[in-house]
Amino acid sequence: MILVIIVGIAVLCSFLLYDNIKRPIGFLMSGIERMESGQLQKIENPYLDEFAQLIGGFNQMVETVTAREQENAQLLDSLFILFAATLDARDPYTAGHSERVTMYSVELARAIGLPHAQVDFLNKSALLHDIGKIRIRDDVLLKEGKLTDEEFSEIQEHPTIGIHILSQIHLPVSLQPILAGVRSHHERVDGKGYPDRLHAVDIPLFGRIMAIADAYDAMTSDRPYRSGMPVEKALSILENGRGTQWDVEFVDVFVRLRRQAISA
Secondary structure, three states, X not given: OHHHHHHHHHHHHHHHHHHHHHHHHHHHHHHHHHHHOXXXXXXXXXXXXXXXXXXXXXXXXXXXXXXXXXXXXXXXXHHHHHHHHHHHHOOHHHOOHHHHHHHHHHHHHHHOOOOHHHHHHHHHHHHOOXXXXXXXXXXXXXXXXXXXXXXXXXXXXXXXXXXHHHHHOOOOHHHXXXXXXXXXXXXXXXXXXOOOOOEHHHOOHHHHHHHHHHHHHHHHOOEOOEOOOOHHHHHHHHHHOEOOOEOHHHHHHHHHHHHHHHHO
């Protein structure tokens, strides 16, 4: 009987010891799994022994990684703004164009209910949408007047040039979604755009949004050879082009937003 009692106590102690080890290890495993899925979250630390130090170390690592991710995100955003400013600096008459297209695009995206992560990608894509124009000759890009067919063909290459430039800086996989907007912001829903002559919903979402913002800013901004047209006239042109040049739903939302801004 004494032997049975001793064995029973040993089994119970072993179970308690195993449970005391299993629970904190389980906390750590769940924290690591969340980290692998992109969720940087601290884990509960109810312990006062060596496990407390282990979990505390994990939580400290989460804090460090989070801080560095925030720093990297700020640096990346600054880099995109620098790219846009570099392009705008080539032509003082279009300075601020990239930022305004970004503002209009983000405003439209939020109005149609795009998730926050998508809006963030769109913001970056819009800032870089004209980056390919860096490779366009000044006598073409800055020409004060109508372009020849050859010159217009050169301008039409800027979306693919932009993709080529961005491919050389090796964007991480997480930022690949921004490329679609850079390439497709001059596509038309009737298939007559460039560079790929895509139709309707075959045009990436970012491209359909940015095409409207880009056209609106181009129409309402001053140029050396003309003044920007009145807002209402630009909105009427957008409405006339719904379903042929621009996405019907997005044009309707964009026009409503701009008219609300005017009347505010």
